[in-house]
Amino acid sequence: MPRFKVYLDSSAISFLYADDAPDFQSVTRDFFENYSHNFDLFISQVVLREIDRTVDAALREALKRVVEEYPISILAEDEAEEVDDLAAAYLDAEVLPRSQIEDAYHVAYATVHEMDILLSWNFKHLANVNREVRIQEANRVRGYWKPLRIVSPLEVVSENDE
Template sequence: MVFSKPRIYIETTLFNYCYLNDPDRKEEIFITRDLFDKIKKGFFEPYTSDIVIAELDRCTDIEMKQRMLGLIMEFDIIRLTAEDYKGYEELGEKYILGGAIPRQKRDDALHIACATLSQMDILVSWNCDHIVRYKTQQIVRAINLIEGVNDISINTPQEVINFE
């Protein structure tokens, strides 16, 4: 059986981990860079969104912001716009009301909605507090089923790099 390349949505934390300098996060940094290497080799079809760009734009370290934004061009990451994920604010609100994501972390709900409505196979994130957690995945799966939209896998880079 022939499989197509997985379409992956790269959430904000991955751009940060590419340049993170934290000895306590060495393994996550290595894994993130390994994922970007696999993207470069064509194992995945990478996407990000205007939501991610807006979050990166809020970085106060200008050099770091430019480096993170530069990854989008360097790795040919396709930038999704609101036109690609119409209805994402409404779906994100349903995730919040359903208890998947706290209201104060609305952007996290919007990432999931964007990836879902853009027909991504996998949302990749290191945000294990709100995005990559069992409760979130179960609620998102239930809401997506009720809404008749794409089911999405939500994983850390560690779970994704061994996809092949």
């Protein structure tokens, strides 16, 4: 099986502590504890800024520990202008709502850095087939041909893996 490059949005990390969503929390823990080593994991400065804005200090520190303790690489900012332009293009084309600028940046980072998968629990704005199709179309118009799958941790955790 190929080793996929996976971009984690902040929800893919924060659901480790989502006591109000125990099923998703359980799947997220399973992913990190049993499957994360099968992937090359990445985040961007956007994720780090979202973590830094976490109001609950204990939760903020726990989220930072996840980034430190798991094999998660932070993407370089060397493509920042390209990422900025692509995120703006998603918003201008209404691929994502203007209010979801950070989601646009997550997708732009994943696209520009040629990720295979963007992992998210954000079903409304990211991890749904309609949004994925619109993002793929917008990417092709701008010359990004590599398909980006946008899925939840449920889709990369398998009970049948041996």
